[in-house]
Amino acid sequence: MFFKMSKLKKLLKDAYKVGCLTVGRSVTAAGQEEGIYLSSGWWILWFLCDTMEKEIKAAIIELCGDLPAPGEVFQASKGGNQYEIEQKEVYDLPAQFFKNEGECKVTEVILETGWYTASIIQEKSGAIHLIRNRIIEMFDGKGLREGEAWPTGPKIVGEMIGWTNYECYLAVLPIEKDEKYTDFYAALEKITLPE
Numbered sequence: 001m002f003f004k005m006s007k008l009k010k011l012l013k014d015a016y017k018v019g020c021l022t023v024g025r026s027v028t029a030a031g032q033e034e035g036i037y038l039s040s041g042w043w044i045l046w047f048l049c050d051t052m053e054k055e056i057k058a059a060i061i062e063l064c065g066d067l068p069a070p071g072e073v074f075q076a077s078k079g080g081n082q083y084e085i086e087q088k089e090v091y092d093l094p095a096q097f098f099k100n101e102g103e104c105k106v107t108e109v110i111l112e113t114g115w116y117t118a119s120i121i122q123e124k125s126g127a128i129h130l131i132r133n134r135i136i137e138m139f140d141g142k143g144l145r146e147g148e149a150w151p152t153g154p155k156i157v158g159e160m161i162g163w164t165n166y167e168c169y170l171a172v173l174p175i176e177k178d179e180k181y182t183d184f185y186a187a188l189e190k191i192t193l194p195e
C-alpha cells in the first residue's frame with residue numbers, strides 16, 4: 001500500500017463523522033476484478049479485493065461494521081448504514097483511468113490560505129490544479145509489499161486528479177480556485193514549477 005495508514009484512517013474517519021462515507025463493492029466494466037471503493041464526495045479510493053491490505057479492511061469494518069457484498073453500496077455514518085445508494089460509474093476508477101486525459105506533476109509549490117493548505121499540480125500545458133495537501137501527505141513507500149509498484153500519476157481523470165498502481169486507485173477533486181487569486185494562478189501557469 002502506498003499510503004500512510006494513519007493518514008488514510010483519518011481520511012475515512014473524517015468522511016464517516018460527517019455522514020458522507022460511501023462504501024461499495026463492484027465488478028469492473030470488463031466483468032473481472034472485484035473492487036471495494038470508498039468515497040467522501042471529493043475523493044474516491046478503489047482497491048482490488050484480492051490484494052487489499054487487511055489493515056484497510058479492518059479500518060472499514062471498524063467504522064461501518066462490515067464490508068459490502070458484491071454489488072452492494074451504502075452510505076456509512078454514526079447513525080448507521082443506508083443501503084439504498086446507487087452504484088455510479090465514477091466509482092469504477094479502473095475504467096475511469098483508461099479515459100485519462102493527460103499527465104501532470106506534483107510541484108514543490110504549496111498554497112496556504114486561512115481555509116486550506118493545497119499542493120499545486122501542474123499539467124504539461126502549464127495549467128494548475130489545487131489538491132488538498134493532506135492527500136499528498138498520505139503517500140508513503142514504506143508500506144509497499146514486495147513486488148507492489150509505486151503509483152503512476154498524477155494524471156487527469158475526468159474532472160479529477162488521480163494516481164494508481166493498478167491494485168489501488170485514488171482520484172481527487174481539485175479545490176475550486178478562489179477568484180481573488182486569478183492573477184496569481186495565471187502567473188503560475190506561465191512558468192514550469194519545480195517538482
